[in-house]
Amino acid sequence: MYFGSDNQTGASPKVLGMLAEANNEYSHGYGDDRWTDQAIEALKALFECDLEAYFVATGTAANSLALSCMVQPWEAILCHDSAHIILDESTAPELFTGGARMLSVSNGQGKITPEHLENYFQTIGTDYPHNVRATALSIAQASESGLVYTPTEISALSRVAKGNGLSIHMDGARFANAVASQQVTPAELSWKAGVDVLCLGATKCGALCAEVVIFFNKELAKTFIHRRKRGGHLLSKGRVFGAQMVGWLQDDHWLELAKHANTQAAKLAETINGIDGLQLVWPVESNELFVVMPKGLATYLRDAGAEFYDWYVDTLPPNVTLQDDQQFARLVTSFATQDSHRQEFSELIRGYFIS
């Protein structure tokens, strides 16, 4: 019963199969190969536009390299209080941007709102070069609370952000899950709503290690190849990324994988919602569940072999107070979550409350 993270699985058989297929040939290094080319063409088709796309091995690399193309070292990046880029990626953004500043603006809500941005711009000092100017906004899709931004919401953020000179970065480590949870296209959820740069992650949703930085705003991509190389992120056997991505994108495989994960999460949410002693802190809109539960239950589940993380208490919304005997936990489903595991886990929960 693995609900710890969507990175606790291997790759989907289809993705792994494509990697094995690509293994059996000679090709040029550093991304000059037919798998990489094919993956980029697939991305253009998927997003219905021209774009530049560059592969890297980790989400941290993707986000930090993308942001380094969007701000100068004396500028700032606005993001959610509990964004992965500010909480979980060490000071990678500072390293790659040459020392730009991370600023959080959301005050305990699950998503950034236009009001957060407006408030920021109304009160912040603008006496340059003394003050630090924000020039990029980063939002996560799905958000760090498992919520999804709608195209309308992104457009509204974009209007305020661009009106103040910011470009827009989307951390799409769970972009697939966000698409799967809405009746929208990838284009509608990204560039059509104002996103300049999307870090699309396949790793959490069926690949071994494949993240791609997609520049819809190609002007921002000018320095990327230099930044990637000096960051040590240019793989010599570039096909490793290309092949995984080809397999992942083919025949909407990525979307099926994401749908499966989301469905498992929705079913788990149903179970949890049906129990009085449990509280879902945020609506379950993708593949993550944030649960306030009795400490006893957490122990009970883990003793039974279940895996999940205690979660950062400082990311609780202001209206939720943790009691002494309560614990804040995160459950994550994935493309590989099996009905049987979810059901066993659900039974354990129900059993705990009955006993």
Place this chain on the structure above:
Amino acid sequence: MYFGSDNQTGASPKVLGMLAEANNEYSHGYGDDRWTDQAIEALKALFECDLEAYFVATGTAANSLALSCMVQPWEAILCHDSAHIILDESTAPELFTGGARMLSVSNGQGKITPEHLENYFQTIGTDYPHNVRATALSIAQASESGLVYTPTEISALSRVAKGNGLSIHMDGARFANAVASQQVTPAELSWKAGVDVLCLGATKCGALCAEVVIFFNKELAKTFIHRRKRGGHLLSKGRVFGAQMVGWLQDDHWLELAKHANTQAAKLAETINGIDGLQLVWPVESNELFVVMPKGLATYLRDAGAEFYDWYVDTLPPNVTLQDDQQFARLVTSFATQDSHRQEFSELIRGYFIS
């Protein structure tokens, strides 16, 4: 009527005189001169302890270089929401620390409290290397609201900070004013209360350009000379700093200058407190006044030749709301503020409200 900043004056005649005196001789460069030696000896006497002291030209350089000795590039510095180091020094801390993170913890109060720190440590993630660990606390003395920390307050902060592995930096751009406003010694206000590194500024209080980074915790000083040199902050004619500092420290000159500035501020505060339409946002404990005033008054004063700054609205405490016809202003007095100027300014204010 200059109340814009304490950097709008030249040096005190005594400080300038010492610089002129030092001009007339040969000496070695880079701080290997008798003026620098004498200044360091004077600092040891003033602080009643052994210490290491290094001179630089600006407060930004002093703070950033000091902090770079206290944190690793993957660590964080805690400070007040409106600290000079986070609001007014661009991303200098990030440059010099190699990309460490600035984190504010004070939530709209005028000074950092032990509760701010405790709350931070109780809720923050500690899953390294993913999360960013805070390893330094920076406080400003006087604070960015013109308030002073007492030795007891600093000790209380220090206990929580050091209990969590942080070393303590004090931004002493107005340390002289803070000493002058309390019946305490420089030692009591610094190392005796737990401060590891003090950036003592003479520039705002009577020098032309002379800041000194004082390491009470000499262990932290090990890399300083390399950091200063590669920051371009090692002056070839080192006597420039040494001589100013000798003049500044001699015969308690620094303290007299600070007392004068504080007294002028206190008298101005009296005037302001006596008028219904004006509000001092913070108690006046050093040489800065933060005033909510009618917009009309601000215009009236400036038309009459007075200088002062509009201040950052985001630094207002939560209990103060700015009306549409109001303005938030900062007034600063200095060693050079003359009674006549202050009186003229006060008359203008009174006149505005009578008319």
Place this chain on the structure above:
Amino acid sequence: MYFGSDNQTGASPKVLGMLAEANNEYSHGYGDDRWTDQAIEALKALFECDLEAYFVATGTAANSLALSCMVQPWEAILCHDSAHIILDESTAPELFTGGARMLSVSNGQGKITPEHLENYFQTIGTDYPHNVRATALSIAQASESGLVYTPTEISALSRVAKGNGLSIHMDGARFANAVASQQVTPAELSWKAGVDVLCLGATKCGALCAEVVIFFNKELAKTFIHRRKRGGHLLSKGRVFGAQMVGWLQDDHWLELAKHANTQAAKLAETINGIDGLQLVWPVESNELFVVMPKGLATYLRDAGAEFYDWYVDTLPPNVTLQDDQQFARLVTSFATQDSHRQEFSELIRGYFIS
């Protein structure tokens, strides 16, 4: 006929097979998995010592992160004039070290000698913090000219280097080839000869993407996990590296792969040495051949479908002058080079000179 680079192949079937095997299970992320553990144990056995080992995806990342643990930002790294780290890795060392300096010391010879180092230390300025102090030496094994350092040679370099306060880094992108070409153990070729940190590369010799930074001097490893994370080089599905490395190390597979590559190179060298119009610039001691050839031959071979690189003219030794009708080329063999390809290539060469 691929002689362009040893990164133009996929993985060996055995390495790929192990990756596929590891794919089929749940495990913790970020290297907390049994494959990573097993790989580290295998490294300890191979090197006959305790060590710390960290995996990354590229040689540039491995080298730069390793070096960042060995020098301060105001120090320098000595290396060969044509070292990969100075010629082919952009300014990655500068990024990760925070701005340390790369200095080359070899003056056109194929390997660094103790005399190079002695000359450097005798003439360089030591007026710190003005001058830049070298504190690390980096050597490549096999060298950038395809030569191998013997244990005796490494020990001699080490004596001079350590006598001057330097620690020793070995770029082992082709360490397997260097071991395969000598009757020595991995231990004799690394820590027993004074190497502190070895970047051992599997990618060029049979893996898809697997490099490991091995700290024999564990003191130097203290900050590595932070540096790797903030560099975006901590893979979430850590087994990707672990599994490849397990497969690579098992049953001396790595050594067989390297021997095969070396043998192909030796046979090709024989062919070339037998032809008057061709000159091998350096003895062929591993899997690289550096050849001065008629421009016509280069064109002829490429027209026939052969792949190889023109090589950096500034890496030619002083005693070799390139004529107008000559070209400087590099040929690389790999674990995947087939006899048939090599023979076809050799026939083409011979044919050119007969015709």
Place this chain on the structure above:
Amino acid sequence: MYFGSDNQTGASPKVLGMLAEANNEYSHGYGDDRWTDQAIEALKALFECDLEAYFVATGTAANSLALSCMVQPWEAILCHDSAHIILDESTAPELFTGGARMLSVSNGQGKITPEHLENYFQTIGTDYPHNVRATALSIAQASESGLVYTPTEISALSRVAKGNGLSIHMDGARFANAVASQQVTPAELSWKAGVDVLCLGATKCGALCAEVVIFFNKELAKTFIHRRKRGGHLLSKGRVFGAQMVGWLQDDHWLELAKHANTQAAKLAETINGIDGLQLVWPVESNELFVVMPKGLATYLRDAGAEFYDWYVDTLPPNVTLQDDQQFARLVTSFATQDSHRQEFSELIRGYFIS
């Protein structure tokens, strides 16, 4: 008898007087003052063109900040083997450029020649982003050997440099001496010959601390104010630089000071040239003398109270070999060198050889 460095003096009385004069008034901070304005106007008049000019306290800061505007972090700066920026300024260029690389190209000659550049461009690898591309050339005027570049020489360098996409930086720590030694204008020695950015130093030639970064190519200046601020190099009392520079430039004071220094050097050179046991390594064209002398003489002179530096042996030209009983020394004259001191020093030298 101070011949150690031109930074061992104070300021000229005229420069100091202007600083004292500027001290007696209120003015805005951060360079928004009439002294700074006046200095910039004087620079425009002196250089007969429009320009942007920014003041800082040290030559290291001036050079590093200037270079940071000229190269990206993944690019390189070409300079002379013994350039101050590569030998004496720690890794300041790396810090401010964000990790660009310093490359020396001169091979032991006193000045960089067009051939040095041509050779570099003909042999260097251009496989980006792997290789590092040079995009700036830095020359020192006067050079680190005390030689001066003529306008014709600079133009010739400029042609090769710009033909290869490089912009040109001039380290003018001794620009005044270089102008004084030739019958040319400052314009002819800078922008008219192709210089894009000049770091003009007053400190070594009569100021206390005043260096100015002059952008003839204003396009390159766009980010300077941000870089200066975050480098901690924006002085709050900006008049400190402005006033010194006004005094220095007024009535060709700077040129008189430089001429005096040069004349003293020329006379000292005459003495040295007249003595068999002494060798001037380079022609004396500004205010520095590089002398190979008997070790006994060096001791004798120092015992008599003379000050001068032993100089970097690795900067000796290839045709000069130091014997065991010889020492390599640098003598520097300054605006403050008195005839009597020079004569006393000369007498000591002559006395040594007679005795």
